Amino acid sequence: MRLGIKRSTWTTVGAALSSLVLVAGCNGSAASPSPSESTGAAADYTVIATTSVFADLAQLALGDNVVIETIVPAGVDVHTFEPSPADAQKLAGADLIVMNGLGLDEWALSLLEAAGKSEEDVLELAEGIDESNAWVYLEGEEHDEEEGKEEAEEGEEHGHGGSDPHIWLDPKGAAIYVDRIAARVAAELPERAAEIESARDAGLAEIAALDEELRVGFAAVEASARKIVTFHDAFGYFARAYGIEIVGVAVEAPGQEPSAKEIAALIDAIKAAGVTSVFSEAQFPSKVLDQVAAETGATVLENLYSDALGDAPANSYLGAMRANASAILASFK
C-alpha cells in the first residue's frame, strides 16, 4: 500500500499526539455516535471512516451489513484536525479504517500504533489516483489523453502539486470510492458478499443518478456563465466534471492565510470574470471572503459542503452534493 504523507510527518503528528495523551479523558465528545452510525447493523464488523463524507460513502457501499463510525464529526475541518487519545481508542475497535490519503487525513496513520492497528487495516480510498491520472479513473476511455495531461499540468500550476485530494466531489470519484470500500469489505466478509454487492449496486445507481442530474442542470447554463469562487481549493474535480471555471479561491488549503498580494489578485480575477458571488464553506468562516466581497460588490453565499457533511438535507453525500449544485446554479442567475 502506498501511503503518501504529504503535509504532516510521523514525528510531528506523533509529538502532537503524545502531548494530547496528557489530557486524556478531557474529551468526552469523541466517543459519541455519528449520525451515519448504523443501528441494527451486524455488530461483528466495524468500519471507521476519517470523515462524515467517507462514512456516508461506506454506507452507500455496504448498507446495513456492518457498523460504520466516523472520527471527524460533521461540520469540523479534516485538514487541520488534531486527533485525540479518544480517537485512538475508537480506532482500536475498527476492523477496517477508511481514509482518503493525498494529504487530507494522514493524521489517521499516526493513530494506528496507538490503536494497536497496522497499515494492513487501512483502506486508502484515493490510492494510486492523483491529478496526473485521475481522468483515467473518472472518465475512462472516452477522455482525450492530451487534454487530460494539459489539465493535470494546469492543476499543478495552481499549486496542488498534483495531489488535490477532493476526488469524491466528482460523483465518478465517489463511485470509485464506493467500489473500493465494497470490494475490500466483501473480500473480508465473504459470507456477506452477496448482500454487500447488492448494497453497492444500489449505492452506485444513486450516485450515477446524481451525476446525470447535475450534468443536465449545469448543461442548461451557458458555459461562459459557469464560474465560481470558493473558500478553499476543493472543487477542482467537481468543476471539471461539469464544465465550471474556478475563478479563484481564498486559500489553497485550510489553515493558510493568503497574502495581501494574493487577496488583491483574487479581487482582480473576480472583477475581470464578472463573478457576482463567492462561496464560503460550511466549516470555514472566512474573513478573506468577506473582504473580497466588500471590495468587489460580490455576495458571500453560504455554504458549500466540501470535506464534511452538514445538517439535513446535506447530512448525506447525495444531499450535500445536491445542496452544492443548487446553490451554485442559483448563483449563476
Ligand SMILES: [Zn+2]
Ligand atoms: Zn479540503
